[in-house]
Amino acid sequence: MNRKEFFARVGFGAASLLVPACISGLATSCSSDEGSVPTAPTGVDFTLDISSGALATDKGYLVKNGIIIARENASTFLAVSAACTHEGTTVNYVGSSNSFHCPNHGANYSSTGTHLNGPGSANLKQYNVTLTGNTLRIYS
Ligand code: FES
Structure with a gap:
């Protein structure tokens, strides 16, 4: 041979x-590089005190109950499902572009959760927010 x-x-x-x-x-x-799309939380209704912590300052954000909540400015808060629709990695809020970014493979979403580019194609689920004093209500 x-x-x-x-x-x-x-x-x-x-x-x-x-x-x-x-x-x-x-x-x-x-x-395949297309993972299963995570299920966004349903039946959501909780409140957060924004007088201290991450949501006390503009561009701050946190994740609670599977939802990422971000403070764009003193009167505008964002809430979308935190799991990337590609493979479920928790997304980050990018204050400079007012958008969400997945650090795993680079998917990007608008401030309302619309898939902009990168792996996956589904949108993040957007939730309602209402601010009363220092209490932010997040609900579906
Ligand atoms: S998990 Fe792949 S882009 Fe988010």
Whole structure:
């Protein structure tokens, strides 16, 4: 057996081992890059005190109950589902562009949760917010 024949046989042998694994879903390297879309929280209704903590200053944000809540400015707050619609990584709020960004593979969403670009295609779910004094209500 010459060198060319050896590599042809070894290469074919490795491929014959991997193909069944890919078909049965055992090899993670064979998986699709489109993950399952996480389910956004439903039946949401809770309040936050914004007099201190992350929401006390413009561009601050936090994650609670699967929802990312961000303070655009003193009178505008945003609330969308926190799990990226690609593979579920928690998104960040980017104050400089007033948008949400997934640090895992780079998906970007508008301030209302609309998918702008990057992996995945579904939007983040937007929730209602009402500010009364220092109490911010987040609800669906
Ligand atoms: S998990 Fe892949 S872009 Fe968010």
